[in-house]
Amino acid sequence: DADVTQTPRNRITKTGKRIMLECSQTKGHDRMYWYRQDPGLGLRLIYYSFDVKDINKGEISDGYSVSRQAQAKFSLSLESAIPNQTALYFCATSDSLRQGAKDYGYTFGSGTRLTVV
C-alpha cells in the first residue's frame, strides 16, 4: 500500500457542487499539506496542518476548507466548486522537529485530478 493515499484519483463534478478529497497516510508524520498544480504555475499551497489541532491557510485557501480528522487523515473540501478549481490536487506529509526529524522531505500522494464543469 502507498504511504500517502489520495481518493478519488479522478473526479468530474458540476459547478456549485460540494466535493471532498481525502488523504490518509501511514508514514506516522505530524505534518500534512494540500497543494494544487495548474499547468505553468507549479504547485501552490492551499492548507497545511502541523498537528491535529493546528490548521493553517496557505497561499490560495479561498474557496477551500480542510479537516484533520486524525493524525493520519487530512481532507480537503470545495464547498461550492467552480470551473477555475479544475486542477491536479496533491496531498503531502513531512516529519517534524517534535518527532526528532533530521530530514523534512515531503512524501506526496498520487494526486487527484479534479474537473469542474
Place this chain on the structure above:
Amino acid sequence: GIQVEQSPPDLILQEGANSTLRCNFSDSVNNLQWFHQNPWGQLINLFYIPSGTKQNGRLSATTVATERYSLLYISSSQTTDSGVYFCAVETLGTSYGKLTFGQGTILTVHP
C-alpha cells in the same frame, strides 16, 4: 514571499548525456528539496538538501546556501529521467514545513 527561479525551463537530451539544473532563490532558506514529477504525474522526492552535497546513484545535488542557489546533476541520463524537476524552498526562520515551489524544468530524454 520568497522567489524561486529554475533554469533552464526546458531541456532535451540524448540518452547517456549529463545535465545540470539550477535553482536560484531570493532569501535565506532552512529547507530545500528537489522533486521529480514523472509523465504520469507522480511526484517523487529526490533530495532534502538545505546545504551541502548529496548523491543518490546517478543523481547528485549541491546547495550553496550563502549564495542562494542549488544545482541538480543528472549523469548518464536515461529515458526514465524524463519529466519535470521541481525545486522547492522554505524561508529561514519559519517552521520547517511550508514549501514554495519553482516553475520546474521540463526534461526530455530521447533514446
